[in-house]
Amino acid sequence: MNEQPLRQSEGQEPILRTVDLRKGYTRGRGWRGKRQHVQSLQGIDLQVRAGQSLALIGASGSGKSTLARCLAGLERPDSGELWIAGRNCGYSSHSREFTQVHLIFQDCGLSTNPRFTASEIVSEPLLISHWGTRAERTDRAINLMKTVGLPADAAGRRAGEFSGGQRRRLAVARALALEPRVLILDEALAGLDLSTQGQMANLLLEIQQARALTYLWISHDLSLVLRLASEIAVMDEGRIVESASVREWFAGPRSPQGQDLLQASRAWRSGAER
Amino acid sequence: MPQGSAEFGAFCPTLRPFPGAARYQMKGKLKFGLLGLVLIHLVVLGARVFAPYDPAEQHRDSPFAPPMRLHWVDARGHTHLRPFVYALVYHPESSAAVPYKEDRNRRLPVRFFVEKAIAGVEAQGAKHLRLFGVDPPGEIFLLGTDDFGRDQLSRLLYGGQVSLFAGLFAAALSLGLGVLLGSASGFYGSWLDAIIMRGAEIFMALPWIYLLFAVRAFLPLHVGARESFFLLVGVIGLTGWARPSRLVRGVVLSAKHREYVLAARSFGASNFYLLRRHILSETYGVVLTQAALLIPQYILAEVTFSFLGLGVSEPAPSWGNMLAALQKLSVLESYWWMFAAGLVLVPVFLFYHLVADALQQGA
Amino acid sequence: MRYIAQRFAHAILVLLGVSVLTFLLLELAPGDYFAGMRLNPQISAQTVTRLRDAYGLNRSLPVTYLRWVGSVLRGDLGYSFAYNAPVWPLLKSRAGNTLILSLIALLASWFAAIPLGVWSAARRGGWLDGATSAGTTLLLALPDVLIALGLLAFALHTGWFPTGGMASIAAQEMGAAARVRDFVLHLALPATALAAGVLPILVRHVRSAMLDVLDSPHLRAARGHGIPRTRLLFRHALPAAANPLISLFGLSLGTLLSGSLLIEVVMSWPGLGPLLLQAILERDVYVVVAAVLLSALFLVAGNFIADVLLYVADPRIRVE
């Protein structure tokens, strides 16, 4: 909220900044169904510094995913300002600035077209932004695939032939193609087996360090994001109700919503330990 | 009856395959069906060579002649290498239903690759090569003749050009329109979608054939063969856009929300790029399946029209107006070979359905 | 109930749309009944103009349309030029005959399709399934013109069935039982031809819908609870598969109406088909428009009935 901006080192412009971002949806079908207006974001003021690792948590329906899509330029907010690296992106979702922010979806294996080959998938952003020649793009795709731990000889295989975990790696490699500065990870680790989840999380952490990326983790699985983020913001009904460093928050959340979330997670674990 | 099977196809784009849905079997079906269709179309296209007569050439002295049998052994028990037919003798006063008899004394050997004058232009001496024929003045009617004594086989071959290609062109027309309107409707949504889909609903609220008739009713009745062909193609093709467009819209709509489309959009891809690279490729399956369902339906539409006298008119042959002879009960009762134009539809439909089945399984 | 009201409003709107469409066609058409008259040297130009005036053919488009809609609402579907009589009485009995034929064929084909489809789905890969597959493929490949002509030839050769019409000439003098028998005999062939056309499609869809349900987790769960097979098929699977089949019901009616047109002409069933054909050949525009509108009314009504059935059968729609 306005009273509690994220701690921000003086003089350094945050890489992501929103001012009173609002977004609503109209449900219902045209002239026949009744219309329903759902206010999904009700004034978000968020600041993310470069290199930060922020966890955005909240119950389902609290507006986390809508916020993520607005930040990545996939949806246009109704009102409010969105600044990326010190530039106002306004309402144009085709602004160049959005190449600096990339959203990785839940079950991002699905975000790869099964008919494309691995190198086509990874080089797609390059193609879209008319970068280099075909050979250069393929080269770069292969390099990126190496970065995420995929063998270079897999470049010609179709995405449909990869396992779910490998397709997630492909999606990560593609996300890195345009060298974004911010990755938004919307439930990117949900639904994975424990052993694979660890692998993916570690890969993402490594990449973050190597490339000085800013991460925005969005999840309802507290136990996981608390291990991966250093700051936390709690969302509820389209608002950010609390933000703190993870260490502080973990010792004692101030907002009732935060307390509930931590409680639920702990109750379950202690129930398990009984 | 595939009439309306496209409607059902539209309704449930992936029908469950019948037993033995193994992939290789599907491919086999597809190959077999396509091969059959290609053969039929080649034969029909080559009517000028394969047909022994011109379609309008009349043999007034032998109306409703029955199909001649090919013989290798003559009346005296001699075997001939070259197949032959016996000339038919017409007994108009005979009380038999089919007043023809084979004249065992007039053996007409079948000659291959004969030069024959084109009817009507004899004066100019124009000739071209035919696959087979008999020495004049003998006549060969392998599938019999109609009431004007026109060779059924020749009419069947030339009529196929009309019937088969009317279906093909009309399907191309309505699919093209369907893809255009359906993808625009699905991709851009909002008011465009509302207008197109309301329009489609109105088109689909009419029983299909009634719609066709209604449109046909207000177009000129008596036009030349060429004009009536294009008229039919236009009418059939333009009234059939609604269902394919609804289907394409559905596919586009679901493709639009695929995560990889969203991902490409987040990289700044333009609408055109998305349509070209990701979305239209998803509609191929539906479009091909629809084609395999629509073409036979439209062939049948042409046949129905011409059968009822609203389509291609005499003397140009079409499978529909050839069947029209059967509307007389006397013809229906006695001259079974007049069914040929209907029977030839069976393999055509069978092949198209094989292809449609295979495509649906592959989908 | 909101849902039903919505569907009803929708049906009315669609009918209005259809009327506009047919009316536009009518107006855009080159020439009309009187154009033919002009060529006739026996009729003077003034007479033609006077006639056109009398029938309201030279007013502006919207006015003509509104006048026409108004009269349609009053039950007056216009005037047949060829018969020189109002359209509605001409159409009434014919529409009834078409409806009788189509509905009988509809019932027959559905009553045959459901058990066949359910059985072949339940015994996927068995001989019954194989036979159904072969049978439907063959029927599907037979054009309905051929089926109708074949049946007619059959009737001619055997003499077991009448070759046209709805009743024998002598029907008036028959007793009730004999008259029913006569009617059934007349109905048998057209209805068979019509039903044979849709049957394979229906069987395939019933089978397909059943297979979808039979593979669904809730049916596997029900098997896991030890529910006996027949009960599983008809009490659990069929209601769950009903949803797509009910939508198919509306579509099948449309197909039957389409099919009946041709079959009526071939088998001389005194329905809308022969009348429409005659009207087209004679440019009797109001008859054409009325017949087309009537067919749309049947189809829209059929779809509306399907919507109501859906409402009854699917709790997800009912309990909103």
Next chain:
Amino acid sequence: MASLLKVHDLTVCYGDRTERQIRAVSGVGFDLVEGEGIGILGESGCGKTSLASAMLGLLPRGGYVLRGSAVFRGTDLLTLGEPGLQRIRGAEISLIHQEPALALNPVLRVGDQMAEILIAHRRMNSKQARNEAKKVLEQVGFSVDSNIDQAFPHQLSGGQKQRVVIAQAIACGPALVIADEPVASLDAVVQMEIINLLQSLRKRLNLALILITHTPDILVPIAQRILVMYAGRIVEQGPAHQVLEAPLHPYTQGLLKCGLDLFPRESSVRPLASIPGEPPNLAALPTGCAFAPRCSDRMEVCEARAPIELHPEKTRDVWCFKYE
């Protein structure tokens, strides 16, 4: 206590019977006594679900039992025909499916779906069955006046649906309930409620329970014994607390570490525990131990031949050469 179920050398395959055969389950064996709760732990694709379905003859098309036996109260379920299995399913052994949202027929009322089971097994008329169904629904925590039996599945929440599914499973008083990932699709708080419900029902009705899961946590309140599966084989089994506290097989060790590591005792960004590599392709399993390529304690022998059953402790079995 009397033995209830004895599974021996159960092998389940998919695909044609010749080359491209996938062995989802191979050579699995275990015993279960009345009222016992065991947990089967393993990641997705390790054959847990095939194991459960095979025992009740519910394998999907293309799946079949290659060999083995599953003797339940003296009858081998695998050789019993469909009519025999039908009498046992739901009455003596019942199955709780993975996804409660999909396990209920969307067009039947909850009460009717319950009644169907009672009619099938208890020779009740439909009125009796419906009354009985209400009683069973009370047992799983629905209040009498909730009218839950009149509801359609789409009107219920995920937790409520799972309760209904559990009620269906216990309706005919079975001796054994197999629960396949019963809480995977629910959120944390509801998960706990459902697990507690299962545990209390188990105690009250003296049910034997096989709980199949990929999360070790939920086994704690329920399982007395744990079987760990990897690539279709059991790699370790033993008493629950021993397996969870001191796992023997390197795979179990890795898996538990991943899980435990997630428990937020404190907070600091650091790498998570994980097992390197990916689960093997079941169509092309290595000749030796299936886990060998990912194992940190790999020895030469591991790749040469399949591990044998070893007993480093009296009550525990492990299939790993480390304990030879």
